[in-house]
Amino acid sequence: MNVRRKLRLWPDSLFGRLVMILAVGMFAGQLLTSTIWFDTHDNRTLEIPARLFASRLADTVRLLQHAPDAASRDEIVHGLADARYRLQWIDTPQTVPPMQTTSLAKRSVSDLISGVIQRRLGEPVDVRVIDAELRDEARKHKGILSLFDSRMPTGDFHVQMKLPGVRDAAWLDVQANEGQAGMQSEPDSLVFDYLVRIYLIRFIAICALALVAVRFALKPLRDLAKAADALGRNIYRPPLPVSGPxxxxxxxxxxxxxxxxxxxxxxxxxxxxxxxxxxxxxxxxxxxxxxxxxxxxxxxxxxxxxxxxxxxxxxxxxxxxxxxEVTETRRDIDVDSMLEGLAEDAREAGHTVTVEGKAARPVAGYPRNLKRCLQNLLDNAIRYGGDASIHVSDDGRAVRIAIRDNGPGIPDETMLARVFEPYFRGNAAAGGTGLGLTIAQSIAATHGGSLALRNRTTGGLEAELILLRES
Missing domain, CATH: 1.10.287.130 (Signal transduction histidine kinase, dimerisation/phosphotransfer (DHp) domain)
Known part of the structure; x- marks a missing residue:
């Protein structure tokens, strides 16, 4: 069952396979590069908390710079600290990972915090951003998933810095949780923006482009396939144009x-x-x-x-x-006129031949060969049945010509299948060489049609020639 399902998913045509390969390949590439979109939105969501935190930290540093001694600085640190803004002194700063090993969002936030602090203080500052990430409303770290399940995610920051202009001061370690200043995000619209605008619309555009591009690229190959098919019907067709890749x-x-x-x-x-x-x-x-x-x-x-x-x-x-053999060009044939002409010739020879039905419009083919095919079928019907009737029907896709006789038919089903073999005669006493039906079947195949024989329920034999119309 699984094998059949896989086979249905994989197109059978080269056109379908190329379109699927292009669409899946480009879609997979989009999935692999979607981290850029996540980093961008993560960075944008962290921007407001980072600016608020950096401004608050700059104000803290300015107060510490104006403190007269270490004891005063300790009092300021303890006075400003709370559950969401923790300050402490450390002797040695933590080693920060190299910039190339951190995410794009973290590097951007680190540069943002350092830039805000330096602009607010008006002098260079040694700031080391240890960590910066989002926390959802349940105060859980979910990384980029916080963008989708929280209306007001907050930013967690861990920064260590050296107080500028204070020689005896140690390193200041700051851990803070900052909000969005009252702004809210819309997870539903964010999911819609991500899935619809980035994936669905792009996927539709890729499929449309692939359909057009692959169809254009495969056109010479389709022309080659059509020419190969036409060659089987007419070996003297014009040569194939040499164009394409x-x-x-x-x-x-x-x-x-x-x-x-x-x-x-x-x-x-x-x-x-x-x-x-x-x-x-x-x-x-x-x-x-x-x-x-x-x-x-x-x-x-x-x-x-x-x-x-x-x-x-x-x-x-x-x-x-x-x-x-086909030695003439393919052109439209008035089947009705051809059948009436054959029937009239048979009547002049003393046989009764009727024609019923009409073809809706001409059929493309080779006139001389088709006339030979119909003549052989009509001769067989007259030879074995004395008289014959021709019935024509046209459903728009194919013309069906049934030539019926009132003869003995071919009761033996094995013999019915062998009558198309060269030199085989079902009734040697009736004469003939046994090549008429062989020729008729070959001409039917040359026209892309088929020829079948069947015994009639009322007696006699029916030969049905089907000529398919060109689409």
Missing amino acids: LEVRSAAQSFNSMQRQLTASFAERERFLTAVSHDLRSPLTRLRLRTEMLPDAQWRERLRGDLDDMEAMVRATLDAVQGI
Whole structure:
């Protein structure tokens, strides 16, 4: 079950996979760099408490500077200290971590506190910011999470500094908790701002950009796929334009080279078959002459039949090759006119052929080949049923042409599947070479359609040709 779910999540097309890789990759990069956003908001939330704390500490230092002696300074420290502002003297300051190992927010707050104190005192001050972080309304340290679950987070600060201008004074250690001066944050709007503006909108923009960019990048590859599909229907189609990225241009050049080789191969095959046909006619003609010179009439008749069969097989084979090959351009075909013409020819030959239904509009294809396909199907129906009926339907996506007869049909399902094999004849007594349905099926595939045979419930056989419309 899990394997199937994974397979559904991973697109099957190259287009979908590239879009997913780009979107997921850029989204993952956004997640990794989101600490910058957190540091920025953390720094902004700490800014007011830090300024208030630095101003208060500067005022404290100014009072201590004006104290006449150490005892007075001790009294000031004890007098100013409370639960949220603790002051004490220390002999040795704590070592501060290097700036490059601290967070961006802590470095910014450290610079802010030092700058405010120095501006308020008007002289350089040795200030060491040991710690600065947010505390939520439950007085718990949650780091950046305090931005999301507290309307008025406070700042905890730990600073150590040397009193400027006082030689005998020790280091002053200050730990304070400062508020937002009455200002409140909105966690709900902050979450909305973070998730919607930074992630959702950016994710939508990335997906839209990826869809456009990947579609543009894959257009030459789609053209190559369409050309490969069209090559199977028409080997003589125009060469593929060599454009797009280097890899696609290289593939297009190879594709065009393959098309030229196939065209040359088919031309050579046609020349070979033509030569074989020509060379076979001479010995067949000599055999006919010698047959006529035989004294035994019975032997003459038998040899004539064999020679007729041989000549018919040669003609049928050449005819099959020429009927399957596409040597014309693809264009719109008026199927209704073509069927009416075939039916009229059959009527002139003394057969009853009816045509019912119409195609909504012309079908793209190869006129000579399609006419050959329909002619073979109609000839088979007349040969085995005497008469035939043609039914046409069009649903907008495909044209269905059903040619029906009133003959014996093909009761054997195994034989029904084999009638498309070359030289296979379901009823040898009816004549034919066994290539008509083979040619018809090949032409249907050339047009991107299909051909199927089925026995009718009322008797006879139905051959249905489906011609798909180009989307």
